[in-house]
Amino acid sequence: MTHEEAATLIGEHFVGAQVQGGSPLAVTVPVDRWVALARFAKETLGCRFFAFSTAVDWKDGGLEVIAKVDNLDNQLSVLMKTRLGTGVSACPSLVPVYRGANWMERECYDMFGIRFEGHPDLRRILLADDWQGHPLLKSYAVDTPHPPYR
């Protein structure tokens, strides 16, 4: 399957999805279609390889969650994106679809404070359990010391 065919298929199944061509294929869907898109990518497009997931803090634009999956047989890559909306930090979890999302979403929670609903084990992963705040938010100052001091 080429990237163009995949773009057409996604356009048919996800009305209102923004699809940008090229490799990887960037697809933006509303947050309520997030898990459906992942399931579609895995089962219909054959993207069974979970490369990574992360988030971006767009300040006034709110948080954006991103995940990339690949089909290793035909080099199809899909970069899935969803905007959570201003002030919202809840997102459905992809762990039921991809087991690789487990640690990646824990890192996302650690760094951005995003609560992944349906995640089996949402704890901090890189920072200490008693850490205050979420460092990759743009509001988290980099030049002032943060407790706990170690």
Added chain:
Amino acid sequence: MSEALSRVEIDYAGGERLTMNMGPQHPSAHGVFRAILTLEGETVVGVDAVVGYLHRCHEKLAETLTYAQYPSIASKTDYVAAMTSEFAYVMAAENIGKINVPKRAQYLRVLTAELQRIASHLLWLGTWCMDMGGALGGGATIFLYCIRERELILDLFESLVGARLLYGFYQVGGVRYDLPAGWGDTCRQTVSHIEQRIGEYESLLDGNPFFLARARGVGVISRELAEDVGIAGPLLRGSGVAFDLRRAAPYSSYEDFQFTIPVAPEGDCFARYRVRMAEFRESIRIVRQVLDALPEGPISSRPGLKSVAQIRIPKGESYARVEGPRGEVGCYLIADGSAKPYRMKWRGASFSNLAVLPHIIPGHKVADVVAIMGSVDPVFGEVDR
């Protein structure tokens, strides 16, 4: 003490569950990694992996450094294969800025990346065999052999860059240094020497019944699990998936070189060992081809930097990935047109590879945990970033 005692559950069937802490300073961790194992007798039934001891928040750091400053910091993520992470970062910046890289610089990047793969695999083989130590008839033998050979590659890097571990060799638009006089001949001698030694290691290990008992059928990763968790590199190819970014999505002129992608279908520790041993020889093959065909010309498409803020990358985003010694090392970069990135995400190969441990360790003995950990070849600078 009381908490440790309260965690022992004894039932009347004679079964007993014990929680055992392994790490964070366990020699087989190859860094700082803590595994909280739940045991039934000698058998592991549950693993809680604790990472993050080396966390420096590279991704926040990258937002505060310019495109010229960060590459030498990038090498501190995977410090065993420092060339690889620099490579991914500069490629991401070049993709967004549509910056051309001269052919000679592309070849030099391939050359150093392949030498780095050999050095990294040597460290893996040495430490892994030391983990399984006594069983191989002489603890540190293979470790010392491997370190001896790895030194030769570090010597090559030292005469090229001036540093032995963390290089700062790559820069946006090319590489920083050209080969010194006579370097190519030394490099050829070194790889020929190492090629011969690899055969020696294999003769020590391939027919060693103790080694086979520790490696065969241990830590099996199925193809389905491998893809679902997103493990890459020799682990993925050791599970029967012939996927290598150098072939699947060639970058930096990899399409110019002849090499094969070693695959083993079994998915156990021994399959991963076979794949990496074959990769040594393929890397040596590529190094020789680069030296034979190295074109003349400039080594960077950019003039020398007068100030670190000189590189301006236009607004845009890109995901650049390279095939590192441990698999897909990716850099997802969002540029906002200023001198520094808006957001940078590392896809550390070791992070994804390590995430498979809780799925494969249960059911094995404690001693096998050590063998499996070593076969995954994690570098904790890259896991924790």
